[in-house]
Amino acid sequence: MSEISATHLVPSRAIADRSARTRLAYLDGWRGLSIALVLIGHFFPIPGINLGVLGVEFFFVLSGRLMAEILFIERYPLKKFFKRRFSRIYPALLVFVVLAMIALSATFIAFKWKAAVTALTFTYNYAGILLNRAGALDHIWSLCIEEHAYIILAAISAIVASRSRVIPLLLVLAALAMANGALSYWFLHMDYETTYWRTDVHIASILLSAAICLLKADGKLPSLLTGPYVAVAAAAGAVFLFMDAVPTPIHYLVAVPLLAIAVNALDFSTRFLSGWLSSLPMTTLGLWSYSLYLWQQPFYKFVYEQGSNPWPMLVGVFACALCSYYLIERPAREWLNRNW
Template structure:
């Protein structure tokens, strides 16, 4: 899963202001927790709960918070915003897709070039339902949702003035997206992927978190949600509601809003929680999370389809991800940011 730099404003700034941002290690730790849930859910599944699906939601609500800060609080220049998003996302994605095409063509995965093309054009979450898909790329649906959210939020930041109007619009879009998902799943009996891979449904996770972030920035968040234990309580509630026994639409109607509240309430949390998330293993895992998210999928498919040793496959995923991070993702981002 892609990410925005886990940082928060010290003070609001205009586009012309060059104030520095203070990096919050516990947000990197939240991202580390997100990828840990995905890896556990894929390689060492726990009966009764899909930790992989839940881990993706942890990613989404964090992205919603950070995009709201960057686009609506900081008013970061859109040209620079998209350049930094491209430098962060595309080099590693391109190398992953090309390497997967070369390595997996002719194997049991039956790699498909059409699927690769839709992955590189961020249309996989719709094309994978309607046209063509490949198991090694199925996780790209979530990256597509996030990229679409970047564009939608950037357009809103450009065309809509006034924080109150933005909050009202984002709230309305969130409700419509959640209702769309519930109706698709319950009324039209669509399966999980046909319903929740779609941006017009799943963008609610990102938008809800953005709404809560903006309410917090304007000091309009109710005092009840600013307590030191809100993040823990909301997270625990969300985890319980993500159990398989709970109907799938409830995950997105109730559990995801709780996660959105949790990630935005970390600023008010106890030092124990933020300290735990800020510890070196969690924060470092967060830094590696995008490359890990890209590369875990083919290895997970080997476990799922071939019964390969999960621990060995997980080690392979880590090896490829670390090569991706240190050889491709980090150097490419640095070079592009310096020279573009």
């Protein structure tokens, strides 16, 4: 009797490992869905909704959840955390910026070394607003916000020891950032980029998702948000609220919180949803997502501003991204993680 009870109460290592793999698989699938939305929005836009912008929000809320798990739940050593972030992000970014600067030098989206420096120092989101923009690098604003969020969340994890204090702090900071965005857009009449490219505004997506993740980990998430259909319902509501007809600040005041709920509610979702996100096509897209995101921008500019046929441009995106992933991103990450 005790052996049977123990078997039921304490899962075997194989079951635990399988559970972890499934969890990682559907989060990879969420990442795959994110990049799919970006690619559809950029190369095959659907009237009435900017799927490219929506896809970025899918990325942001996933980052918030993952950073909360790594920094506040697992308590990953900060030195190792930043090494892993560097090995994951920087080699592929460096190669992209250098090759793009060379390859695009004779095109309408050529950019100079100053723009390259702002991309490589993760200051482009502010430099693009205050100084000058480079169309081939315009997507780097979102990467800048992610990197800034890593630093801010790491600092909070180092300074604030009690998780009971971390959660309200994250919620307050997220609320302030959201209010900052609404104030900038509605009352100061700033345009979209001047408002929502800024870390002091857009970090709300990441912080809010991190806070919800910690509430879930502490068992404090309302039962209403743990149902099997919450993830689908919340994501669907967010998509609806991202329609062009909805005022832009509402996207970030209401739709983004729904996405933050959705990505954290995946743990309770139906087998159909988790199975679909865990499918090979979705997880493969997720693995390639960073390189795809880097390389889609120049090709997108040719489609959007020059009217180029989107299909060969999309083929070019995948060709460059797969070379980036298999020749740069993955080998560099593995080598640095092993030797640094």
